[in-house]
Amino acid sequence: xxxxxxxxxxxxxxxxxxxxxxxxxxxxxxxxxxxxxxxxxxxxxxxxxxxxxxxxxxxxxxxxxxxxxxxxxxxxxxxxxxxxxxxxxxxxxxxxxxxxxxxxxxxxxxxxxxxxxxxxxxxxxxxxxxxxxxxxxxxxxxxxxxxxxxxxxxxxxxxxxxxxxxxxxxxxxxxxxxxxxxxxxxxxxxxxxxxxxxxxxxxxxxxxxxxxxxxxxxxxxxxxxxxxxxxxxxxxxxxxxxxxxxxxxxxxxxxxxxxxxxxxxxxxxxxxxxxxxxxxxxxxxxxxxxxxxxxxxxxxxxxxxxxxxxxxxxxxxxxxxxxxxx
Amino acid sequence: xxxxxxxxxxxxxxxxxxxxxxxxxxxxxxxxxxxxxxxxxxxxxxxxxxxxxxxxxxxxxxxxxxxxxxxxxxxxxxxxxxxxxxxxxxxxxxxxxxxxxxxxxxxxxxxxxxxxxxxxxxxxxxxxxxxxxxxxxxxxxxxxxxxxxxxxxxxxxxxxxxxxxxxxxxxxxxxxxxxxxxxxxxxxxxxxxxxxxxxxxxxxxxxxxxxxxxxxxxxxxxxxxxxxxxxxxxxxxxxxxxxxxxxxxxxxxxxxxxxxxxxxxxxxxxxxxxxxxxxxxxxxxxxxxxxxxxxxxxxxxxxxxxxxxxxxxxxxx
Numbered sequence: 001x002x003x004x005x006x007x008x009x010x011x012x013x014x015x016x017x018x019x020x021x022x023x024x025x026x027x028x029x030x031x032x033x034x035x036x037x038x039x040x041x042x043x044x045x046x047x048x049x050x051x052x053x054x055x056x057x058x059x060x061x062x063x064x065x066x067x068x069x070x071x072x073x074x075x076x077x078x079x080x081x082x083x084x085x086x087x088x089x090x091x092x093x094x095x096x097x098x099x100x101x102x103x104x105x106x107x108x109x110x111x112x113x114x115x116x117x118x119x120x121x122x123x124x125x126x127x128x129x130x131x132x133x134x135x136x137x138x139x140x141x142x143x144x145x146x147x148x149x150x151x152x153x154x155x156x157x158x159x160x161x162x163x164x165x166x167x168x169x170x171x172x173x174x175x176x177x178x179x180x181x182x183x184x185x186x187x188x189x190x191x192x193x194x195x196x197x198x199x200x201x202x203x204x205x206x207x208x209x210x211x212x213x214x215x216x217x218x219x220x221x222x223x224x225x226x227x228x229x230x231x232x233x234x235x236x237x238x239x240x241x242x243x244x245x246x247x248x249x250x251x252x253x254x255x256x257x258x259x260x261x262x263x264x265x266x267x268x269x270x271x272x273x274x275x276x277x278x279x280x281x282x283x284x285x286x287x288x289x290x291x292x293x294x295x296x297x298x299x300x301x302x303x304x305x306x307x308x309x310x311x312x313x314x315x316x317x318x319x320x321x322x323x324x325x326x
Numbered sequence: 327x328x329x330x331x332x333x334x335x336x337x338x339x340x341x342x343x344x345x346x347x348x349x350x351x352x353x354x355x356x357x358x359x360x361x362x363x364x365x366x367x368x369x370x371x372x373x374x375x376x377x378x379x380x381x382x383x384x385x386x387x388x389x390x391x392x393x394x395x396x397x398x399x400x401x402x403x404x405x406x407x408x409x410x411x412x413x414x415x416x417x418x419x420x421x422x423x424x425x426x427x428x429x430x431x432x433x434x435x436x437x438x439x440x441x442x443x444x445x446x447x448x449x450x451x452x453x454x455x456x457x458x459x460x461x462x463x464x465x466x467x468x469x470x471x472x473x474x475x476x477x478x479x480x481x482x483x484x485x486x487x488x489x490x491x492x493x494x495x496x497x498x499x500x501x502x503x504x505x506x507x508x509x510x511x512x513x514x515x516x517x518x519x520x521x522x523x524x525x526x527x528x529x530x531x532x533x534x535x536x537x538x539x540x541x542x543x544x545x546x547x548x549x550x551x552x553x554x555x556x557x558x559x560x561x562x563x564x565x566x567x568x569x570x571x572x573x574x575x576x577x578x579x580x581x582x583x584x585x586x587x588x589x590x591x592x593x594x595x596x597x598x599x600x601x602x603x604x605x606x607x608x609x610x611x612x613x614x615x616x617x618x619x620x621x622x623x624x625x626x627x628x629x630x631x632x633x634x635x636x637x638x639x640x641x642x643x
Contacts, residue, residue: 025456053456059486064445064479071449071463074434075384077456079449094476098439099446107427108417109640111434143641167643 002187007179009153010042010118013160014080016189018050021078024164027056027068028082028118040179042118043082062088066095066117070103073115078164086121086173087133100169101144114167116160122175122213123263123311129299134264139171140240140273146170146194147241151215153178154185155238158192166194175213175263195239197247203233206257206321209248209274211237214261214312221317230325240270248274249281256287259320263312266294288324293317328602334377334534335593335603336611338369341393342590343615344402347623348392348409352569359411360422365393367532367564370589371496372397374537374559375464378545382461384450386443387436389424390496390563394466395436400428406622412629419632420640441474443467444493448480451491451554462490462548464541470501472515481522481556490548492541493556496531498563503575516558524554531559532589561589 004012018024030036032047032055039045047055058065062083069079083089089096100113123132140147146168150156156174163170200215201222210218215236222232235251237244252258258278260271275290293316300310345364351357365372372393376385379398387394395405400416408415409423416428424438434450437443447465454461471477472495484491495515499506512518519526525547529540537559544555562584566573573581597603 056487059479059483061479061483063476064448064483067445067447067476067480068449068452068483071386071435071446071451072453072456073449074429074446075450075453075457077453094439094442095445098442099435099437103427103435103437104643105640106417106421106425107429107640108415108420110417110429111427112643146642 001184003182004153004185005040005179005182006150006153006156006174007040007042009157009185010160010174011044011046012185013157013164014042014046015049017161017164018046018054023076024078024080025054025056025072026080026082027058027065029058029060029065029084031055031082032057042174062091063095066092066100069115069117070095070099070113073113073169074103074111078114080116080118080164083117083119085131086119086135087130089119089135092117096139096145096169096171097142101142105144112167113169116163116170116172119171119173120176121173122177123300123307124177126302126304126307128302132300134262136173136240137264137268137270140270144169145241146239147173148194148239149173149212150238151178151210151212151236153183155192155198157185158190159194159238161189162191162194165191170194173212177213192238195242195244197235197237197239197244199233199251200236201232201234203255204231205255205325206230206259207233207235207251207255208259208261208317208321209235209237210261211240212263214263217312217314217317218261220314221321224314224318225321230321232321243273243277245277245281248277252278252282253285256285257324258286259291259293259317259324261293261312261317263295265297266292267297269294291320291324293320328600330377330538331535331593331597332602334373334538335590335597337373337377337397338534338590338593339611340615340618341369341372341396342366343619344396344622345392347619349565349569351623358409361568361570362409362423363389363568364565365390365563367584367588368496368498368561369393370534370537371494371531371559371561374534375466375494375541377534377538378541379464380461382432382459384432384434384454384461384463386447386450386463386465387433388443388467388471389438390468391426391436395426395428395433398428398433399431400433402618402622403625407626407629410626410629411631412626413632413636414625414629418636418640441467441471441476444471444476444480447491447493448484448489451484451489452487454490455487460549462492462545464492464494466494466496468501469495469497469506469515470509471495472518473501473509481519481524481554484554485522485524488551488553491554492544492548493554495556495558496561497558498561500563500567500576502567514558516556519556524556526556526558528558528560531561532587532592534589534593
């Protein structure tokens with residue numbers, strides 16, 4: 001199996017879908033010729049293969065980029081547009097929150113909006129809080145959208161293909177921390193269904209629900225805890241909306257303990273939703289309180305020790321697990 | 327041209343009578359749920375612009391949409407039923423009067439977010455260009471929308487890519503309760519076009535023929551690959567922002583002055599003096615419109631309300 005990074009896996013998904021379907025086009029800031037040009041970036045080489053009619057470098061205009069996707073999709077095209085960094089999503093948000101998410105409903109089901117908004121995210125780049133801010137909980141609060149947040153390169157490829165073929169608007173959030181490390185990715189065409197979580201590591205004693213880059217943190221903690229005889233089950237949500245409730249409930253029923261791990265800040269974070277689900281649907285199975293391991297309620301700070309402090313790590317997860325596994 | 331002019335008159339009169347019926351219904355307690363926003367006095371913009379369009383052409387509308395939709399050919403029964411919140415409405419009661427979509431006539435989106443439709447028009451026009459279709463997009467918005475950031479981003483992008491889109495600014499003097507001079511420094515919104523590299527045209531928005539001609543030229547430019555045009559139609563809203571607005575900020579003599587300049591009376595007078603129609607024709611037209619409007623009201627009244635559980639449908643495919 002090929003060993004490629006998540007950025008390259010996304011690039012493969014985009015290229016394969018564009019070859020398969022002429023109605024797929026890309027638009028965004030610097031997606032053709034960009035200031036971040038590198039073979040690991042997801043749109044690398046696509047302008048050369050598909051030309052400027054299908055790979056649209058846009059002005060710095062997030063609202064127009066998102067509107068472009070909404071309008072083009074209702075006409076039957078399948079736009080995949082990029083928001084360079086998650087915090088810039090705010091500039092595109094009217095089109096996504098009020099239009100992409102609601103216009104099908106407002107049409108009484110007559111229209112559809114098969115668009116994908118790719119959003120790059122993640123702290124750890126010394127870029128500060130206006131370039132790093134995980135806002136997945138905001139979009140997960142908008143019925144009408146689907147929200148996908150892969151944690152492996154293989155998942156990213158299959159989920160992005162599924163997102164492009166989906167007839168609903170999909171927000172596809174990519175943590176840039178995963179762009180640089182190769183991992184096995186199947187060659188050729190395959191899709192992974194949206195809305196299906198994945199047990200990345202089965203375990204007996206505690207469920208760790210996580211997604212995106214925090215999957216790596218969960219694995220590190222699980223390895224260390226395994227040494228001490230604590231068997232961790234890692235459930236990768238992969239999709240936040242629609243949430244795979246059954247997978248969460250089943251896992252909690254099996255282990256009786258739940259820790260939710262995400263990079264986003266704590267209050268109002270999506271971890272609260274997962275915890276509430278366990279409380280509502282699996283309370284009698286819980287042997288201990290649900291724990292959350294998250295960033296503190298602060299903007300992403302700049303200075304390296306401060307930023308490191310911000311990002312949740314395996315030690316915090318180990319501590320949280322030990323506090324409920326006795 | 328006579329036939330075209332007659333069509334403009336018929337469409338304007340139909341819009342006027344349809345909305346007068348809504349004004350009447352609004353006064354009956356509990357008849358119409360929610361807000362009702364009318365375009366009375368601005369019919370020449372809807373009729374003139376849509377008169378220049380083909381069925382394949384797309385319109386993106388705003389909160390003051392009834393005229394646009396009817397002029398584009400939306401079904402009066404389905405429109406009325408939607409305003410009543412009935413399940414037989416064009417959008418099954420999900421949109422109400424404010425957000426009506428009629429994809430069957432390519433009225434693809436009506437948005438009440440001020441300026442919200444302008445970026446979407448960029449997208450529909452992009453698709454038309456991408457598919458090399460012989461069609462254009464018209465985006466209707468008010469003078470207040472021209473103060474939004476979305477206006478700037480969209481006109482810049484549309485001009486840059488020579489997209490087949492016509493931006494129609496329906497300047498009805500008021501943005502909410504603010505007069506033009508209270509919300510912008512410029513006298514003509516159309517002058518902004520220059521800053522984006524597209525033509526900006528000012529037309530008398532109460533002259534349906536002038537609006538038609540300006541739109542025909544803009545459409546020709548679009549199809550020739552010459553890119554977008556901004557058309558500013560100077561008009562006036564006779565009624566408040568919505569029917570709940572008591573128009574405290576609109577001087578009575580100003581309203582009276584604009585009512586004197588009624589776009590329908592203007593064209594009617596011309597058609598009579600040019601001998602295209604007679605008084606008898608007008609009576610017959612009025613009668614036929616009354617029947618259509620009354621039928622639409624009856625259809626809406628007799629239609630069932632949606633089952634509450636239908637609220638859960640149509641979120642996703």
